[in-house]
Amino acid sequence: MPHNHHDALLGYMDGTRHVYPLVVFYEDTDAGGIVYHANYLAFAERARSAMLNLLGFTNRNVAERHKVAIAVRHCTVDFRRAAQLEDRLTVESRVIKLGGASLGFEQKVMRDGEILVVIEIYLACMSLEELRAQRLPDELRTIFSRYLDVNKD
Template structure:
């Protein structure tokens, strides 16, 4: 698979936002063809992982190189409208906080210009050996600082 094709699967950066496209499949929905509520978290997780990959990292290489994991500490979801089977959606991700051992994101799941779900999620960097908070690795901090966007839309 060529680099351009691979990068297309990861979405793209639009200024300080990462845009991740997805399609709602049957497995994402309930019996009525509506996206099951917990799947919005899965969509958001995929988008954050794709952004990390697009920026040159993977969860695996961060864990192996720095002996840390990035884990969810706090999350809120504001459900505004439902997505349905075969909808084409995008997940827009912005870095809104960069702390010593933490990252904060705002993620919007969109159908065209319509906001379906707004997620605010905070992640903590923790040592894999001690399972305690640990400073974000400097190379991650440097990359994410380029995308820090504290302005509200």
């Protein structure tokens, strides 16, 4: 069951959205002091992991209990504005698709309410043994169905 709703390191739920704060460090930037494009995917991954943790799961315990891994299947990234060294950002994540073996998220990287990057990412549940698609574990499906938000805003 979800237990750590007040762990500041994991962000917080705001309705169906998960909000994850982060600061841009030197290692996240390129020579010009702006965030290197691939690092937005890392920010988004941190946010999804934090959301999972906040809801009472970890990637490790899901893997151990169900012998599954969640792998990225498809992703689009819309770069609108650059983030820079020491910016304080938030990643807002919404579950937009819940399939038999798949999960879809829309994740917005924001700075002061302004959208910098929009990531749409689709994940597939894979069995660790034969690395084939496998149904999402019921406990994950139950939790994520509570937060499913199909309204485009």
